[in-house]
Amino acid sequence: MSKKLTYIDLFAGAGGLSEGFIRAGFEPIAHVEMNKDACDTLKTRTAFHYLKNNGRIKEYHNYLNGNIKREDFWKTIPEHLIKSVINTEISSETLPNIFEKIDAELGKQKVDLVIGGPPCQAYSVAGRARDPKGMSEDPRNHLYKYYVEFLKRYNPKMFVFENVPGILSANNGVYLELIFKAVREAGYELDKKVLNAKHFGVLQDRKRVIIIGWKKELDFKYPEFEEKEHQYEVLKDLFSDLPKIQTGKGEWGITKYAKKTTPYLEETGIRNGLDYTTQHIARLNNENDLEIYRIAVDKWVNEKKRLNYAELPDRLIKHNNTKSFTNRFQVVNDLGVSHTVVAHICADGHYYIHPDIKQNRSITVREAARIQSFPDDYFFEKSRTTAFKQIGNAVPVLMAEGIAKKIKELL
Template identity: 55%
Template sequence: MNVIDLFAGAGGLSEGFRQEGFNVLAHVEMDIHASTTLKTREAYYYLKETNKIDIYKQYLRKEIDRDELYNHVPDYILDRVINKEVSDKTNPQIFKQIDEIVGDQHIDLIIGGPPCQAYSVAGRSRDPHGMKDDPRNYLYRQYIDFLRRYQPSYFVFENVIGLLSAGNGEIFKSIQNEMDSAGYDMDYRILNSNDFGVVQQRRRIIIIGWKKGIEFTYPEFTAPEANYTIRDLFQDLPSIKAGEEKKPGNGYKESANDFLGKTRIKPVDWDVLTQHIARPHRELDLEIYRYCVDIWNRERRKVRYNELPERLITHKNTNTFLDRFNVIPYEGISNTVVAHIAKDGHYYIHPDIEQNRSISVREAARIQSFPDDYYFETSRTSAFKQIGNAVPPLMARKIAEKIKSTLLN
């Protein structure tokens, strides 16, 4: 079950398919930090499959550097990651690299989602021209170019729900028409990651396409029976304060609960906690965090910016953007983790008033359902951005499971 992963990001979508046994032959990603994350993940899988996982753990514990880690991995494995922008200019070179990897193998599936800023409602509201002139509106055509060249049996195309309304709906109509002319039927749903067991509200459009002539119906997904919470998700992570990092190693404070094991967020026998690092904050922000958590604990309500004590209000605008600070509740689920988390953590305040900070990189990764053995290169800021842009692997895995059952029948 061979896969090409386009606009791969940090690899959340491909991770879910990989966990279901799909063979990801190539990832195409323009961002150098995300591409390095993908290479490190390829190294993880190779070393795990060759019983050399201790080398990967040495890297996580900073006992060896990245070059030394990669020296233990054959070039053909690392070369699966193609760090190039998808465009008319670069596609011939990308095709050539993929052709060398694929050889005479059939591609069963293409997965991926073009960058969503041009489709997002927030992105359109910030741009004076409503993103009408943004070339990213038409990256779906690049995706279709790959469909035409590799003729996969199926494809999965993920994006923000603003895709449906972008260009007054004309862009989505164009996608449907061009997919049709490329030889594919398609259907879509707006899916919420929480319905797949992810402890986060995250609504996205998932388009599934299949070659004309294949009998396929968009799958029905059943929500998990149990409703898990942030408390279940953070249960075994040690306390840290703002600006602190738990030194990479066996730093878990207790064994994992059933939820962490069942979802593979904490893989069986995994013992190296990494990237449990919290950003530093100004004293003013820390005071706001304490105030917001205190109000949440006592009154179970969120604090609007204009409700803060006067000494804590420094922005002149007290009429709009009043939900600037948000506590992630222990007894509930998280709001959507987005790439803006790389800029500040105000919308992701940790529920423990004693820790008094925004969430760590590892906590954000867990909210997105990435396993603890997943390492995000190359800095705290780039890690947050990659996590915020990703498809939750747990959601991707459930989609992969349905497609696999169709492919194998």
């Protein structure tokens, strides 16, 4: 049996990128992430993979069923695996300690790959629009420098750096030039492309800049990705087996499926052998919002038109601003792929209204996770709000897996 290729995941979030690489046969050495809730999710997923690989998956189901507390559950797997999830901000002060922890986990192994993307808010167009200084003074603009420090220390054969399309135009492209210069000085050649998750089988229109780099002595070039189109639809193929629930209803824990699986759920591994999922829970909306939802769904399903907030009856308009963000109430496309899921879904669900008028609510945590192509046994820790945020920040698993397979071919 050949040795698995290893990687370190930086700015790991809840592990969407990592999950794709694990599915493609890579082995994580460490995940580094500053958000505690995302780290807890990573620890639980690390436990899942360990138990699955060692024929002990029933212990994971026991945890999902609420029969064992989280900390006690983590204790059932080797301590060094839980410690390989490093909950810290990456900065000049923390780097020595992070390196020390990774070195301890690494032992005599080599790192084949570094993956991850610094937080995207500083590069995003929306982030720059909200900041009076256009994010020019945001310290997150310079996190790429620490990413390069990992390349210098661990000398991986390749790396994958993921970010939002806004990075191309941030500071008139200066940040991107600085990244390319720093990486080349560290001994790597690199290239970038804007890839769309929908071309990897994800039912979501989500564009991301994917920078791939390789050691200069390797005769590599940027992999070719096919733009696969498919005929699957969100409502029929992605959501149809989940129980129909109303606003504020659902279960944080175990939820039995209401219907048989679909070919899409089978092909993608979103449904993976269990007869239940978790976190199919919707936030509670007030009557004003629900009336707007009804109007938005009716307009979308029957006319294929988006609701303009400014055109609502005066009695329903509660925001003073009717000039910008007039699309703040948006229905998920029932007949095709969803619009991009973003972290703001944790603050309100108005931008992700379920297209089934009979349910009249925003999408659940599990539905958001499915749009991001997370498998149904992926559990997001802490609360509904933190789960939504983790999901919105993630790289879709199927997209990550598609990229990982190409990297594996090269290596």
